[in-house]
Amino acid sequence: MKIEKTFIKDLVIIQPAVFEDSRGYFFEAYSKTKFEDLGIAIDFVQDNQSFSKKGTLRGLHYQNPPYAQTKLVRVLEGEIIDVAVDLRKDSPTYGKAFSILLSAENKKQLLVPQGFAHGFSVISETAVVLYKCDQFYHKESEGGIRFDDPSLNIDWGIDVADAIVSEKDLVLPFIEDCNSGF
Secondary structure (H helix, E strand, C coil): CCCEEEECCEEEEEEEECCEECEECCCCCCCCHHHHHHCCCCCCEEEEEEEEEECEEEEEECCCCCCCCCCEEEEEEEEEEEEEEEEECCCCCCEEHHHHHHHHECCCCCEEEEEEEEEEEEECCCEEEEECCCCCCCCCEECCCCCCCCCCCCCCCCCCCHHHHCCCHCCCCCCCHHCCCC
């Protein structure tokens, strides 16, 4: 397992060691011991899985403290553009977005720490996304920012005018009006 740092502190890409042969492949997607060896000591408590059609855009979501979540995101089927936005007001990268192609083929995972908004768009016909969380979902603590906030300049890999977006996500505030507790 390898870790790759991004330009945003604490936001990292995890590339598992994949063992392939004529039968297929095998890899450890998560190992508490191996993550700790990489300096990542997180106690995950909940797994979430979604299925989405091409053009679906989910996000950008977060949970406020004390229910803020660290997420380990990976794709079981298909391809997505995964996005994290730094909401930590004391961070030099506050308001900066990071995006990465996550797919069943590349097997990369994105570790999204507490203090970030997270979302993704589906660029394949369908996608199954799995993410581990270190806090349980707490409805009263949920928050979000608009996926099409012009100050974030996010390339979702799809035409956002035609994106399939929930009603809830369409009314989220821009980052300048966001009341996150980070």
